[in-house]
Amino acid sequence: MWNKEERILSDDAHEMKANSEQVREMKLTNAVQRGIEQGKRRQKKRLLSYGGGAFITAVVIVLFILSSIDFPDNGENSLTGQPVTRSVTTKSWSDSDLFIEAPGLNKALGNVLSNDLIQPVYQSTEKNGYRFEVLGAVTDGRKLYILYNINNKTDQMIYHVGESFRYGSYEDSGLGASTELAQSGDSYIQPNSTKNFIYATNLPESKIYTSHQAIYEINVYKENQSQTSIEVAFDLDINRFASQTDSFDINKTMQIDDQKIHINKVVYTPLHTYLDLEYDSSNTKDISQLINPVLIGKAGEKSEKLFYPKVLTPSNSDLFSKENQRTLVFYSSKLNHFDSIALNIQGISALEEEQKKIVIDLSKNEIVQAPDNDLQMIKSSEEADVGDVLFLREIENAVTLRSGSMWLDSQFQDADGVSHDQEPSGGVRASGFSTSSKDDIGEDHYSYNFGADAVNYPQPLTIKIKRYWNPILEDQTLQLYSSSK
Template identity: 25%
Template sequence: MSEAKETPFRQANQALRSDIDHVNQELVVMPELALDAAIRSGIEQGRKRSIRRNRKRWSVSMIAAGLSVILLLTAFVRVSPVFASIVKEIPGFSGFVELIQGDNSLITAMENDFIQPIKLSDEKNGYIFTVDGIIADDQRMAILYTVEGPGINGNTGFLDYKLKTSDGKDLVASIGSSHYPNDDAEGSIVPVHQYLDILMGEGSKMPESLQFSLLLGGQWLKVDFPIEHKRFEGMREEISIEQKVEVGGQRFTVKNAVITPLQIAVTIEADATNDKHANGFINIALVDEKGRRYESNSAFGDSNTSITRHFKSSYFVKPKKLTLIADGLYMSENNLSITVDTDKIETLSSPHNRLLLASKELLNGEYEVKFDLLNQDEIDKKPGYTLFPHGGTFKDGAGVSYPISDSRGVQWNSNEDKVTYVYRIPAADYKQPLTFSIEQYPGYVLKPISIPIK
């Protein structure tokens, strides 16, 4: 291991804080039309690619059964030019500016000197793996790291990794990896900056240290580093809310909120007597008294029972007021199903004839089956329905149950009103037809929601 000097964030802190005040004032009055156009353009380009490729960049390690992790699009934010220029001058962190620019929680944390420099490396056979630093609170942590060596450049794909606690156990958390390819020449050697975004499972505590291993050149490189809990000790605000809301005849209780430097967690419980399946709130966000929005890009749980949504953090902004808002509720009927003949590629019955069997193909000893969900409007497309239950089953014509592999991806094009869902099922000689139970299905009610948080 090699250790470098601590990054001098405190020397830049005074200039950063002055810039924060200026940027916050500008954000209140800045026109949104140009920004919205840029966002739409970027989203449309992304929609033309299959989500299957991107899903490989997100791994989930969960011990508790039934824990669902919902991933949504990361909200677009504007980066302070002064912040970016100052960070670029700090050795070891310049490459991470573009990487984190889509996460306002990480940006404001760095602006407020909320980073723990690590600068520990492991080196083998010309490969170097360096953990540059971490940004952490008691529930979330971003690990900033750099890799370099033969064949390593911006075109390097996903690198396998392991994360273990000091006692050698796997870390219980959802772990997202971020890397953006660039146009480095093939065969060039260019250091690559990446980061892991770690969200601790409910009831799990941030460990005192981590063992981070990365597979480079067919060998494992390892860095052990401490997590300084004193940096975020006491930086937590818990708010009891207990406010009820009703949408489309479905009742919910906003239970509480927990504000930490890197996120705001809001827990919402569904009433057990609800007669529809809740699939999430439409355009849910937090907004403060100056109109600044704090978007949600992940959650633990199920909107149909109890869910804890994670929003961008307002901790360092310290707004006087914070309100939970939404435009309505995604919901569908219970006990829906689709019946198909996979030999003839025919759909015999489906809800409102909007879900159709599109194809079946033998791949790696399994059948890959694709279903097209038709007549999707712009609101329908946003949530990314689960469609079939996680770990679910289907039945053949004789009533025999078979497992459904987890979803292999979702494919759509912004110019079409359909979304294609891809699944794998066993390659068996089924007695037709096959019936699949549906968990989530399109449907929504528009109704403005506004719940004061503080």
């Protein structure tokens, strides 16, 4: 259990940050995702043309001569077949001040910036009046951050709409990738101005990287014109922190409410701490969340607790071969060795398989079945169509237990078993989750548009639940590692 004041301060900071960034993040994320999808479609077509033997004009990498020394590489990019000029910069990293106060900066990257751990790149290229420079990058083999800027040399406003990353023969799918501005505002870039960005993605640990060459590509959009794709190639040392990495094979099991959780590995790096786990395939309940996992490390008289991890799943990353695999991503550790490691959790959020659905009668505007009696269904707005509804739920102990938001399938079935696609919601209120630290109350609201014709479908209608907060409290601590054994 952690100190109460520490929890309250963390929760209040989290809430203020979420509220201040909500609108900016929504705009930027939507644009980035659209750009990623368009870029991926374009890249697939380009790869087909290369495979067919067509000759494509090489992309010229404009090197920043004043800060680099060129070392020509007579080989080709193993992915695209394009000739590439690689270079090694002689310039030291000196631009942390541009990123250290980024609104969306996480503690891990802030720590790397503060401790001068960024690998300097300073490679740039220019196309159609847009200058794109990768300033620096850092990876521990699992997490990757790229710090870059875009300079608009045209007389029109431009918009950064997407990106992609390739490393040797590996191409990132974009699932779980994110782009953050290094300053407040939006990603519009005015004429004769520059904006800085932070790209973050997850790399598969199991992937064997046979090349040090990375290629980062961005898409830039100007009104009434097609997107411009620009890429920069640079060397990226994926093993840079190998000597500073501690890895522990655990292979132990926790059991809560008869549900088994296998803890496979813990990895400490200067960027993050990773805990790999797997839910047992024979579990009778679908576990959506571990409640308040805390990783406790000890070294001599020093003890350290790592809280509030991000969770990587098959839904938000492409790292896993199984649906029941998860990775908890904590902040980096300050300990330089470990005498013992333990994991404490307060329980799980889980549902029986038959509970994982919401059944409604749209003609009567009522819920027929739900996992509990707390869920309400109302019209999204007075002007909304009859098929546009809002599911609303108030949750107690939302802050204390770090409850998660609801997530529903994008398809639903009518009473005859016919599947229908959810339509874009026209309601005023979008889906979301808000909490109040003062009252320890959460409000989960989820907009769902069945469509105007759905009232005429055979009733009732059934939606599968992908995630739903259903806490099963059972405080447990598992000793993962001890040097004395």
